[in-house]
Amino acid sequence: MEFNFPSKVLFKAIESFNSLPGVGRKTALRYTLNMLKMEPAEIIRFSENIRKLAEDIRFCEKCHNISDQIVCDICSNTSRKRDTLCVVQDVRDVLAIENTQQYNGLYHVLGGVISPIDGIGPSDLNIESLENRVKLNEVKEVILALSTTMEGDTTNFYIFRKLGNLPINITTIARGMGFGDEIEYTDELTLGRSIINRIPYKGAVK
Amino acid sequence: MEFNFPSKVLFKAIESFNSLPGVGRKTALRYTLNMLKMEPAEIIRFSENIRKLAEDIRFCEKCHNISDQIVCDICSNTSRKRDTLCVVQDVRDVLAIENTQQYNGLYHVLGGVISPIDGIGPSDLNIESLENRVKLNEVKEVILALSTTMEGDTTNFYIFRKLGNLPINITTIARGMGFGDEIEYTDELTLGRSIINRIPYKGAVK
Numbered sequence: 001m002e003f004n005f006p007s008k009v010l011f012k013a014i015e016s017f018n019s020l021p022g023v024g025r026k027t028a029l030r031y032t033l034n035m036l037k038m039e040p041a042e043i044i045r046f047s048e049n050i051r052k053l054a055e056d057i058r059f060c061e062k063c064h065n066i067s068d069q070i071v072c073d074i075c076s077n078t079s080r081k082r083d084t085l086c087v088v089q090d091v092r093d094v095l096a097i098e099n100t101q102q103y104n105g106l107y108h109v110l111g112g113v114i115s116p117i118d119g120i121g122p123s124d125l126n127i128e129s130l131e132n133r134v135k136l137n138e139v140k141e142v143i144l145a146l147s148t149t150m151e152g153d154t155t156n157f158y159i160f161r162k163l164g165n166l167p168i169n170i171t172t173i174a175r176g177m178g179f180g181d182e183i184e185y186t187d188e189l190t191l192g193r194s195i196i197n198r199i200p201y202k203g204a205v206k
Numbered sequence: 207m208e209f210n211f212p213s214k215v216l217f218k219a220i221e222s223f224n225s226l227p228g229v230g231r232k233t234a235l236r237y238t239l240n241m242l243k244m245e246p247a248e249i250i251r252f253s254e255n256i257r258k259l260a261e262d263i264r265f266c267e268k269c270h271n272i273s274d275q276i277v278c279d280i281c282s283n284t285s286r287k288r289d290t291l292c293v294v295q296d297v298r299d300v301l302a303i304e305n306t307q308q309y310n311g312l313y314h315v316l317g318g319v320i321s322p323i324d325g326i327g328p329s330d331l332n333i334e335s336l337e338n339r340v341k342l343n344e345v346k347e348v349i350l351a352l353s354t355t356m357e358g359d360t361t362n363f364y365i366f367r368k369l370g371n372l373p374i375n376i377t378t379i380a381r382g383m384g385f386g387d388e389i390e391y392t393d394e395l396t397l398g399r400s401i402i403n404r405i406p407y408k409g410a411v412k
Contacts, residue, residue, distance in 0.1 A: 006279060006297070007272045009255075009262045016255040019244075020237045031226045033298055035259050036272075038225075043260035047253045049215075049222040053241050054249035056215045066213045066242075073212060092239055094212070 062133070064109040064126045066091050074098075074107060081105040083140040087130065087159065089113055089152070093145065105143075108133065113151040114158055122158055131162055141169040148175060268339070270315040270332045272297050280304075280313060287311045289346040293336065293365065295319055295358070299351065311349075314339065319357040320364055328364055337368055347375040354381060 005011040010032060017028035035043055059065065060072035067073070074080065074094075084105030088094055094107050110125045134142060142163060146152035160170055176194035177186050186194075211217040216238060223234035241249055265271065266278035273279070280286065280300075290311030294300055300313050316331045340348060348369060352358035366376055382400035383392050392400070 006266075006300070007263065007274045009258045009274065010272050010297075012255045013259050016252045019252070021240050022233075022236075027228075029298065029301070030228075032259065033296065034227050035256065036263060040260040044257055046222045046225070047257035047260070049218045050241065050256065051250055051253035052215045053219050053238065054246035054253070057213065057242060060212075066216050068213045068215060090239065091212070091216075092235065095235070 059109075063107045064111060064129070065094055065107060079104075083138055084143065085130070085133065085139055085141070086143040086145050088145050089147065097145065105141075110146075110155070113146060113149070113155040115151045115154075125155075127159060127162065130159070134163055134166060134168060139168055141171060144170065144172040265315075269313045270317060270335070271300055271313060285310075289344055290349065291336070291339065291345055291347070292349045292351050294351050295353065303351065311347075316352075316361070319352060319355070319361040321357045321360075331361075333365060333368065336365070340369055340372060340374060345374055347377060350376065350378040 005014070013032045013035070014025070014028045017023055017031045018025060020028075023031070035046070038046075056068075058067055058070070060067040060075055061070055062075045063072060065072045065074065069076075081104050085108050086097065086103060086105055087108045087110060088097065089110055089112060091109060094109060097103050097107075108126065108130050110127065110130075112120050112125055114120060114122055114125065130142075133139065142159075144156045144159060146155055156172065163170060174197065175190065176197060177183070177190060183191065211220070219238045219241070220231070220234045223229055223237045224231060226234075229237070241252070244252075262274075264273055264276070266273040266281055267276055268281045269278060271278045271280065275282075287310050291314050292303065292309060292311055293314045293316060294303065295316055295318060297315060300315060303309050303313075314332065314336050316333065316336075318326050318331055320326060320328055320331065336348075339345065348365075350362045350365060352361055362378065369376060380403065381396065382403060383389070383396060389397065
């Protein structure tokens with residue numbers, strides 16, 4: 001659908017929402033018309049919350065996670081294991097792993113993965129600071145928790161080449177069948193990997 | 207998923223996006239993290255476009271359509287038929303009907319439909335101004351183009367009661383099978399209405 005918009009103000013707001021990932025013209029129009037039903041004060045609060053993303057967002061100087069302080073809550077939490085670093089692509093992954101409540105070490109947020117097609121090379125990511133962190137601190141293990149894509153694998157390999165000579169363990173998170181998956185419908189690569197990486201049976205999963 | 211957000215600024219932006227229709231926590235997070243990848247100037251432009259929705263949006267004083275001027279482009283267009291008013295629920299419907307290029311009259315935007323459950327009564331809608339428009343101008347036909355919901359039907363009936371005594375034609379847009387629909391899968395109410403309201407066959411649809 002192509003619309004002739006009756007107002008420039010409307011058009012520009014739609015254009016802005018349209019720039020969000022997965023938001024087409026019709027959804028952007030829906031968001032905009034819905035905003036018009038809000039109180040003006042609420043619209044201005046919305047606008048301010050977005051402006052602050054440009055002006056007030058800081059990144060933790062240690063792990064590059066989003067933070068309001070210079071060092072984030074996770075890095076400054078003394079009850080966490082400081083000798084384990086989990087390397088992730090972005091902030092979303094930190095939130096997802098924190099949410100499992102199964103990890104008590106620190107993180108290192110790369111800010112992306114190596115992707116020549118998108119023009120992202122190792123120097124665009126926080127890899128040098130990862131090296132420095134590993135060298136200067138008493139890190140015993142680096143867990144690579146990137147996506148199982150071509151780009152993720154490339155990045156894993158690059159980091160492995162950079163850190164492989166240091167006296168640390170480098171591990172990756174387990175790949176295999178998800179809970180609730182059926183053998184029949186699991187792709188052969190995943191199923192094959194699940195068999196190769198089989199682990200001793202310990203009774204029911206806690 | 208419940209997250210512990212590492213930053214208040216992040217949290218508030220997510221909360222704002224979360225208030226849009228059909229946007230859950232995870233989508234709001236995705237929008238917010240995507241915004242962080244934009245240039246600060248672009249984020250501020252986004253923020254400004256939203257602020258203007260609160261400050262600069264005007265509604266046409268005749269038809270209540272969104273407009274940058276006092277009277278909208280449609281109402282001030284002298285080549286349109288001024289004796290026909292199409293009554294719609296909101297701006298979106300004006301855009302959809304304009305997009306068909308099959309209508310050359312004027313509009314009247316109600317700003318909603320009568321919905322006691324949501325606390326919306328006739329006085330919350332632009333019905334009085336519709337009456338005045340019909341009485342004061344040379345209107346020959348009022349087309350009711352509201353949704354076929356309980357609320358739409360109630361509103362149709364209310365308007366019909368208000369305008370029924372005036373020397374004008376009151377019509378509603380046709381209900382029936384859509385183009386491309388199959389008889390077999392059409393609900394019985396629609397199919398029944400399609401048969402009752404059958405029209406003379408005129409050969410292929412232009």
